[in-house]
Amino acid sequence: MKLLSTYNSPHSIIGVLLLLFAILGSPVTFGADQKASFNPDDIVAELKPKLNLNEKQEKDLTAALTELASTLDELIAKREAAEEDEDPRAFIDGVKKAQADYQEKLKGILSSSQLKSYNDLREKVIMDAMKDLSEIRLLDIQPHVGFSDDQLQKLIPVMAESMRGFMKIAWKYAGERLRIGQKIRVGKDLKSIQSDAQKQVKEILTEDQLKKWNEFKQQQQSKQKAA
Numbered sequence: 001m002k003l004l005s006t007y008n009s010p011h012s013i014i015g016v017l018l019l020l021f022a023i024l025g026s027p028v029t030f031g032a033d034q035k036a037s038f039n040p041d042d043i044v045a046e047l048k049p050k051l052n053l054n055e056k057q058e059k060d061l062t063a064a065l066t067e068l069a070s071t072l073d074e075l076i077a078k079r080e081a082a083e084e085d086e087d088p089r090a091f092i093d094g095v096k097k098a099q100a101d102y103q104e105k106l107k108g109i110l111s112s113s114q115l116k117s118y119n120d121l122r123e124k125v126i127m128d129a130m131k132d133l134s135e136i137r138l139l140d141i142q143p144h145v146g147f148s149d150d151q152l153q154k155l156i157p158v159m160a161e162s163m164r165g166f167m168k169i170a171w172k173y174a175g176e177r178l179r180i181g182q183k184i185r186v187g188k189d190l191k192s193i194q195s196d197a198q199k200q201v202k203e204i205l206t207e208d209q210l211k212k213w214n215e216f217k218q219q220q221q222s223k224q225k226a227a
Contacts (some may be wrong), residue, residue, distance in 0.1 A: 006192030014222045032112045040065035050121060051114045064105040071098045130160035147205060162197040166190065 040062045048058060072095070079091040134156045142152060169189055173188060178186065202210060 089175040134159035158200045165193040
């Protein structure tokens, strides 16, 4: 997908994959140095009143997050030490396994109602992050298209939903060798996300603004291909 095609260096690819993991897998953030930068104690302290955690749950959740951080740091260190042209699939598989292991531990630590609340909180964090990224992107586009601040606010959730959809697909298939059938299915899914977003954008922008919007997108795509 084009979202990932602009990231050519191994370190940039690592950064994108960890961003995907952070958004979709757990309440984790990563610093610019690509090392796990979260503090398990701080995260558990924030989750405690929201999930009504008992003492054992606090301890177990802190341990799970600490193990997650350690695993990610080891994976990152190995990837950074690897040759530039080395296949990144082992790294991707490692991150996916760490994600799956962490999620499985959550099921054993939290009750069903707590896990639902946790997932609801994660959903809110995901969309807040997507909206922030979308606003930054739209502020960059605004001078080229000329939409108003009111239109900007309407466009933010549209772009946020689109970005999240793309990222979920990218992470689902990251590191896999897709068969022809899978490639077709992924292509259809991506086109569906683009189509839904485009329909909503048409309802927000004027005809002249929409023309400028599409022209700007084409210019950016051309620059990406030339890079």
